[in-house]
Amino acid sequence: MTVAVERVFSLLRQGNPPNDISLTAASTIWRLQQEGPRKLTDLAAAEGVTQPAMTQLVQRLEREGLVVRSAEPTDRRVVLIEVTQAGIDLLERRRAVRAGHLAGLMAGLTEQDEELIAAALPALERLARERR
DSSP, rough: HHHHHHHHHHHHHSOOOOTTOOOHHHHHHHHHHHHOOOHHHHHHHTTTOHHHHHHHHHHHHHHSEEEEEEEETEEEEEEEEEEOOOHHHHHHOOOOOOEEEEEETTTTHHHHHHHHHHHHHHHHEEEEEEEH
């Protein structure tokens, strides 16, 4: 099973747009979009990276206009990282390109294979939710 999952993951990664952002950057932007503004330390822990690595990533995303820093309303000393509309737009474009790539991959499958994959999606979704 591990080999099959690795091969599928590799196929899906080939569908990333040219000059795409890293998986950690995409995951960080997605998390901010889903969960709202977060402290840098919380983002680092959630993404499983060191605080210095997350600091560098956030600085890069900030330079690209994908995130902004803001003060926490109840404690102005606390800095929050927030996704911008440009960051949300990037995720949507990225998802559209990847969806097109996946559709191309799926086009070569039989109807039965498509049904089997569709049947596995709820379990895969639960697996992904439990690990976030």
